[in-house]
Amino acid sequence: MRVSLTWLREYVDFDLAPEELAHRLTMAGLEVSGIERIGGEWDNILVGSVARLGPHPNADRLRLATVDTGAEQVEVVCGAPNVAPGQKIVFARAGARLTHPETGERETLKAARIRGVVSNGMICSERELGLGDDHDGILVLPDDAVPGAALEDYLGDVILDVEVTANRPDCLSMLGVAWEVAALTGNPVRMPSTEYAAEGDPITTADLVDLRAPELVPRYTSALVTGITVGPAPGWMQLRLQAAGVRPISNVVDITNYVMLETGQPLHAFDRAALAGGRLIVRRATTDEPLTTLDGRAHTLSTEDLVIADENGPVGLGGIMGGENSEVSDSTRDIILESASFDFANTRRTVQRHRIEVGGKRGTEASQRFERNLPITLPPVGLRRAAKMLVELCGGVAAQGIADDWPGRHEPATVTMTSERMRNVLGMDPGLETSARTLRSLGFDVSVADGPDGAYTITATVPPWRTDIGIADDLIEEVARIIGYDAIPVTLLPPTGEPDVPDPLTRLKDDVRDALARLGNQETISYPLVPMELLRTTIPGDAPQDPLRVWNRMSPDQEYLRTTLRGSLLRTLATNERGIGRESYRLFEIGQAYLPRGPRHQPEERTYVCGVLAGARAARSWIGGNAAAPDEMDFFDAKGLVESLLETINVRARYEAADDRILAHGRTARILAEDENRPIGVLGEVHPDTLAALDIRASRVVLYEIDLQAALSHREERDRAWQPVSRYPGLRRELALLVDETSPAGAVADIIRNFPSVMTSALVDVYQGPQVPDGQKSLAFSLVWQSPMRTLTDHEVDVAQAQLLDKLRRETGAVLRS
């Protein structure tokens, strides 16, 4: 809302500088997002009138104008096509600072000789005054401008751009803002008059309106003004509308806009002669009923829409926009003025359904106000104010009475607040005197009751425009925001004694993040909304559950909630490969997959960590021979990473060969929790077809995915018991075993690792070839045998090793290689 300070002063006095006023309004909740100055550098610029106009002796396209400045007559040369005798214009004397119409620079005006004639000043265009872009002709002022007045006094103004929050429809009006200023300054508000002489015949509601959809129009008021003369509105009104950003059209339309800006009540004027039947019908539209609104858009309506109609059909979309057919024209004489309460929800839905917008903003000036639920008491106020202006400014005759088909009666709301509540909410109490005065200054009717020890109770009657006030805490906010939040003390919360540790999953996620970052991986975060194509390409199983779909997607690329993070990571890899790319990628993301649980249920949001590795294991460097094709990362890089990760978060896991739709057969492992054999994730090399489908350049990409909720249930949360370090020397032994080539080495390694007195073991060689029988492979382990109690003898180790070999042979078929 654009608030002209000149206009605002009509309702309230204030002597604050615009910046200070803007600051105080902002602090109190009415944010001023901009301050615009009109004028301010207009020395030597005044209102003038064109007394005479004659030809220039030496130039056809120039003329000599005699300008009356009130005190003197000055002859100037003028080239504007629109200059005419009798016009009120802006006259700049030598010394004025004007904007050059071509360069935009500000220059000082000097008396000059133009084609042989001395010009002692000039008649200015909008652009030269810095008021706008128009330079096609001179700026013609309204007739009521007085020659000799400084332009600054006539046109100068400061406009505050005010952001109005959703709870304050009253501040979409000058009067609403005036009440704020009144409260901040302590000055009273001057309410504009709605009294006028009604000299026409009496009217009844039925003369003007047939209200057939009262459920969508809680209150519909109208008035009849006859015999008006349509023409331009008075200059002061045009200037104020322009300051508010509204284009002046004609006195009738301008009055409805003016009253809307002043009181907040949108109004509409209908040409009675253009209405078939001479009255308005307020009804629901019929199915597929057509209506072309003033903006030229054709709409097909439904019974959900409310229309204003005559006997021939709709003439407007109620509370939103008029139609093309009943607008006021130059020949209009009699007007039915509408001032109503349209149902806020229905207005909102109609605006959404028909995508009504003006200047890129949703809705119209009228609908934006109705959607915020204007007070039910407002329609007759706006109606009378506008009728008064039609009578006084357009020469109309108002019929006696108004049509007001409102069955209800407004009981002003009263709200009670105590000093105790004030202290409970704010932590302070400004005192009875301040609280009561503040509320009164905002238009509340206040009665007070004193209690013991300074306690008090305030009962406040809410002014009708403050539809946002309903409970004691609303009054508390009113007091707090006007005295200023700075007046409230600063205290600290006492300790609660409650635990402040985050929940276990949150902690696990943080631990996984830290571990992976420390192990050289970069965290990424992607949109969880993905296209169907990406899900099809990356879901692990063959039969996907139907992913959840967004009904009003922003784009097809963000239509479905992901059921796996794999696509996100692979796509991030593909995006980063574009251009020159990188030598290697180590990426991960922690986030949710959204697993549907049937319609009308929240999905299961399961937290996964997913990561990819691709590219060179070691950065290309002068160390290591500058290989053009360095070693690429493979399955075992990812496996080592997963092993380190799980060790860090205290989850014991084992691995077994597995198949996965998007991973390569033979290079894929399932990750199982060691204690229960439950799968907690998967890791493997991504199938070349998947890479191709996602336009990934890397030839080998390893992916891992771990279900963190599953991992959490296997996390050892207890502190691990300390193991004493043996003081006795260990014995190192090498063990070369032969096993079937298809037999997993992991099973052999697990038995060795868990065998008593084996302190450490490492698989140091896997070999197939000469000296190893066909169909078998050799596994070489390096073991340290050690006891915490004593020094083991060679003989004891021999015996233990024999037992180990026996167990290995029985359980895996492994034999000692001889």
Added chain:
Amino acid sequence: MSTLTDELIDVETRALEELGRVADVDALEQWRVTYQGRRHGRLPNLLERLPALPVEERREAGRQANRVRSALESAYTERRAALERAHVTQRLSAEAIDVTLPGRRAHSGGLHPTTRTLREIIEAFRPMGFRVVEGPEVEWDYYNFEALNIPADHPARDQWDTLWLDSEDDEGKRPLLLRTHTSPMQVRVMEAQQPPVRVLVPGRVFRHEATDASHESVFFQVEGLAVDRGVTFADLKGTLYTFARRMFGPDRRVRFRCDFFPFVEPGVDMAIDCFGCRGAGCRTCGQSGWLEIMGAGMVHPGVLKRVGYDPDIYTGFAFGMGPERIAMLRHGIDDIRHFYANDLGFLEQF
């Protein structure tokens, strides 16, 4: 004929002379065998003759022999040490490197800037007793709106353009949505526990909004909630002051002004003085000198009633902020869309 003594002195002289010419450890070893070798060394050979000498001569020769032996031994030890020293020095100088060549780097990983900022925010609040909890991103209309005083068709819904899930209830309404803020967790937390409540809720939120340099359709928020007997607006100010100082530095100025959110009353907008201009006005702060970083307020009694808390007994405050905005202000990032485009060139800078 020379005496044994003379011969000993002669051997000593020659030996020391030769030792001076020994250039490496092998030659030194050869020298040792020649003069001191147990079997045929020249000194042991002479000493074999000692027992045969007459007594008076033997005493003199014996003394002389001991002296020569220890002289040769210490000359040998000294020479050996010198040669070894020279050897190490030589090896080291042969192994000299260009220390300006780049080293072997470990792979460096990193956390997303949003994660880092969220952690800093959480760490600033944790000492004040705020516990971290998380909630669902797919949410019911009830929790996202209705329970927070935002009924259907309420004009305030415009503040939260919503992505709805394709799912209808019996009345043909769409009850599921992608949460537009983390505030629904206020209701969930209070439904699940009795006061005192003091939680912090980080999480992802969604908006049906065209993206530009300052708008994303998917971003993060951190919500805070404290409810108990006697929690006041003054406590809210104290909590947010403390946060601002920890997060942005001890000399930060803080501004609280009135603002509107349907689920709080009174409502608050908190701003800090602009890093760029320290309050004088610049482009970052839109000439205002202030950077708005969070919305807050006292929990609306209607919200408390809905979760079964008696608003006459319990009061509380809530606040919410966006980590991306804070990261943008701190690092001078001019476009929020960088955050979730996952360009490594961006991510690796943090």
